[in-house]
Amino acid sequence: MELNDLARRSGEWLRGSGPEADIVISSRIRLARNLADYPFITQASEQDRTQIEDILRERILGIEASGEMLYVDVEELEGVDRQFLVERHLISREHAESQGARSVAIDCGERFSLMVNEEDHLRVQVIASGFDLGSVWQQVNRLDDLIEEKVTYAFHDRLGYLTACPTNVGTGMRVSVMLHLPALVITRQIEKVFRSLQKISLAVRGLYGEGSQAMGDFYQISNQITLGRSEQDLIQQIGDIVPVIIDYERQARDFLIKESHENLHDRVSRAYGILRTAQTISSEETMHLLSSVRMGVNLGLIPDLGIPAINQLFIHTQPAHLQKLSGVELDTADRNIERARYLRRHLNKENGGGPAEKN
Amino acid sequence: MAMKCQKCDKQATFHITELTGGKPQELHLCEDHAREYLTSSGAEPTNTSSMAAALAQQVAQQMAVGQTAEELAELDQQSCPVCGITFYQFRSQGRLGCPHDYVCFQPQLEPLILNIHGESEHKGKSPRRAAGSAKRTQLIRLRREMKEAIEEEDYERASQLRDQIRETEKEEL
Ligand SMILES: [Zn+2]
Ligand SMILES: [Zn+2]
Numbered sequence: 001m002e003l004n005d006l007a008r009r010s011g012e013w014l015r016g017s018g019p020e021a022d023i024v025i026s027s028r029i030r031l032a033r034n035l036a037d038y039p040f041i042t043q044a045s046e047q048d049r050t051q052i053e054d055i056l057r058e059r060i061l062g063i064e065a066s067g068e069m070l071y072v073d074v075e076e077l078e079g080v081d082r083q084f085l086v087e088r089h090l091i092s093r094e095h096a097e098s099q100g101a102r103s104v105a106i107d108c109g110e111r112f113s114l115m116v117n118e119e120d121h122l123r124v125q126v127i128a129s130g131f132d133l134g135s136v137w138q139q140v141n142r143l144d145d146l147i148e149e150k151v152t153y154a155f156h157d158r159l160g161y162l163t164a165c166p167t168n169v170g171t172g173m174r175v176s177v178m179l180h181l182p183a184l185v186i187t188r189q190i191e192k193v194f195r196s197l198q199k200i201s202l203a204v205r206g207l208y209g210e211g212s213q214a215m216g217d218f219y220q221i222s223n224q225i226t227l228g229r230s231e232q233d234l235i236q237q238i239g240d241i242v243p244v245i246i247d248y249e250r251q252a253r254d255f256l257i258k259e260s261h262e263n264l265h266d267r268v269s270r271a272y273g274i275l276r277t278a279q280t281i282s283s284e285e286t287m288h289l290l291s292s293v294r295m296g297v298n299l300g301l302i303p304d305l306g307i308p309a310i311n312q313l314f315i316h317t318q319p320a321h322l323q324k325l326s327g328v329e330l331d332t333a334d335r336n337i338e339r340a341r342y343l344r345r346h347l348n349k350e351n352g353g354g355p356a357e358k359n
Numbered sequence: 360m361a362m363k364c365q366k367c368d369k370q371a372t373f374h375i376t377e378l379t380g381g382k383p384q385e386l387h388l389c390e391d392h393a394r395e396y397l398t399s400s401g402a403e404p405t406n407t408s409s410m411a412a413a414l415a416q417q418v419a420q421q422m423a424v425g426q427t428a429e430e431l432a433e434l435d436q437q438s439c440p441v442c443g444i445t446f447y448q449f450r451s452q453g454r455l456g457c458p459h460d461y462v463c464f465q466p467q468l469e470p471l472i473l474n475i476h477g478e479s480e481h482k483g484k485s486p487r488r489a490a491g492s493a494k495r496t497q498l499i500r501l502r503r504e505m506k507e508a509i510e511e512e513d514y515e516r517a518s519q520l521r522d523q524i525r526e527t528e529k530e531e532l
Contacts, residue, residue: 036458037498043442043456045506119454141484152495153486154458159472160481162458166472169461170481201477228478 003072003081007324011088011110013178014315016307018130022298023246025178025218025311027133028089029140029235030125032163032172033147034154040164041117049101049117055151056116060105063146068108075102080329083320089127091115112143120164120172122147131242133175133235141231160227170227175238179245182217182295183252186267190219193245201225202241216291216314221245253299268296276347280336286317286343309346317342364389439463441500459496498527 013026034040038052061071074082074095082096090113091104102117115123124147126140154162161172168174184190197204205220221242223234256264271292275281294310296302315321317339323330326338362371369389435447444456446464455461461468473479501524508517 034458036495039442039457039499039503040455042448042452042454043444045503047506048502144484145487148486148488152488155486156458156461156481158480159461160483160485162461164454166455166468167475169472170476170478171483173483225476225478227472227476228480228482230483233482 003070003077003084004324006070006088006106006110007084007321009110010308010312010315013089013110013127013129014308014311015129016311018128018132020246021130021307023180023249024131024242025180026089026127026129027131027136028125028127028176028178029133029136030123030174030176031140031144032120032161032168032174033122033124033144034120034162034164035122036152036154038121041119041121042164044117046100052121053101053103053116056114056122056147057103057105059147059150060114060116062150063143070106070108072104072106074104075100080320080323084324087315087318087320092118094118112139114143114147120168131177131246133177133239137231137235168226171229171231171234173226173231173234174222175235176220176222177238177242178218178220179242179249180217180291180294181219181245181249182291183256184249185217187252187255189248189252193219193248196244197221197241200237200241202238216287216294218291253295257299264299265296265301268292268299268301272296272302272347275343278340278343280333281340281343282336283318283339286339287314290314290317305347313343313346362387364392366392434467437464441496441503443503457496457499459499494527494530498524501527 013028015021018024018027035052035055038044038048041049044052057071061069072085074085074091077085082091085091085104086093086096088110090106090110092115095102095104095115095118098118100117102115104116105114106112111128112124112126114125124140124143126136126143128136156162160170163169163172181190181193184193194204201224203222203224205222206215206218221238223238225234229237271289275286275289275293290310290313293302293305294307297305297307297310316325319335322335322338322342325342330338363369364371365387367389369391371387371389435450436445438445439456439460440463441459442457444460446467449455449460449464455464469479501520505517505520505524508514508520
């Protein structure tokens with residue numbers, strides 16, 4: 001398997017299946033780990049970094065993983081490929097942009113990614129489509145055990161797993177659930193969500209973008225605290241609050257359908273219309289409109305269009321994906337044209353009733 | 360009673376409490392600015408570089424309480440015997456240099472950790488392999504000393520250190 005093979009597919013978290021998949025995009029858990037006998041990254045020499053990379057690569061490739069694994073040397077990658085992995089949520093932006101020996105291992109289903117020499121020596125991440133923290137924890141815990149069979153992690157009897165930043169010490173665990181909350185945004189109730197989360201020290205963040213652009217009403221909820229609570233407790237805390245937010249979002253959707261059906265239908269239809277006919281379109285506008293269309297599909301306002309197809313468009317229309325898919329480097333203006341072409345082709349094909357695009 | 364957006368004249372419809380790092384910070388924004396604010400962070404739920412900056416600020420504030428300038432300057436110069444990081448380096452970058460820092464900077468880190476997590480004891484998974492032996496941190500120090508010896512072109516010492524590293528590594532397997 002090669003990196004280019006990934007581009008055409010859409011990966012686990014875009015499958016659009018799993019519990020509550022109309023609102024919950026993905027469930028993700030990552031663990032931060034460090035080798036006991038090397039300095040953390042800030043104090044590591046080039047040689048240390050190389051040795052850490054060697055040790056972890058050997059260990060990772062020694063795991064009997066289900067299916068094929070792709071091991072990528074991030075330092076050697078071209079800029080567009082690094083950006084591609086960021087858009088895919090397989091590496092962090094920091095990992096893409098830093099310097100020195102570093103890598104990522106990805107299984108071919110894109111369920112897990114293991115970043116080597118990011119902020120910590122190892123970051124093990126497992127992601128699943130929909131709201132499914134239980135199985136994600138099982139998988140990430142198992143991966144952690146398998147790697148630990150042959151390496152010794154930095155661990156302190158009282159403080160737990162030691163990390164480069166004290167904000168991650170203890171479990172080293174970050175649990176994140178990504179939600180699509182367009183109705184809460186339209187009805188201006190999303191502040192309610194923030195208030196409820198604030199009380200229990202959870203963080204809410206928007207989906208990453210190119211620069212600071214708006215990204216289609218996606219919000220990620222995650223734990224802030226990593227010390228003093230067990231992994232199960234941290235997972236349960238998020239597991240308890242997500243259904244409450246899902247419920248708010250459903251109520252807001254019901255409200256929109258009952259109280260302003262014409263407005264909602266109009267908003268969704270216009271968004272769909274623009275996406276199917278535009279000749280040049282920015283990534284920002286695309287995300288904004290796709291968000292309305294996604295909600296419209298979930299509410300039955302747009303027949304013959306599936307959630308997996310919409311999820312895929314969110315990712316495939318991002319800058320690095322567009323360039324990988326078209327096979328050429330494109331500047332912003334050309335990307336906007338290519339993006340519009342891509343959207344026309346896919347949306348007019350998906351919907352059998354639409355006019356066929358000749359291109 | 361309408362509140363204005365902190366960044367423009369529109370009505371603030373979003374009231375965000377930012378909990379990343381330091382003290383909770385209240386933000387009152389219009390929809391556009393809230394959107395901009397919420398999407399300006401990275402893929403990680405907590406943007407790591409802003410997190411490190413907030414953390415560094417928190418350390419600095421905490422240290423400023425009840426300490427004289429000389430005491431602060433002295434503390435800043437303290438360094439870890441294993442990896443060589445100074446306390447000043449830690450508080451300006453928000454990242455530690457090695458596992459031993461949690462031991463040697465314990466008096467400074469303890470209140471910081473309590474402040475971040477509200478707890479000071481790990482509950483949860485432990486690795487099955489025994490970690491934290493003194494030999495492991497010793498390896499970090501030996502490798503650093505070997506690198507320094509090479510930089511100073513003291514090859515005799517470098518080769519002594521290399522032998523010592525190999526021996527320690529063998530014992531650890
Ligand atoms: Zn504003
Ligand atoms: Zn140190």
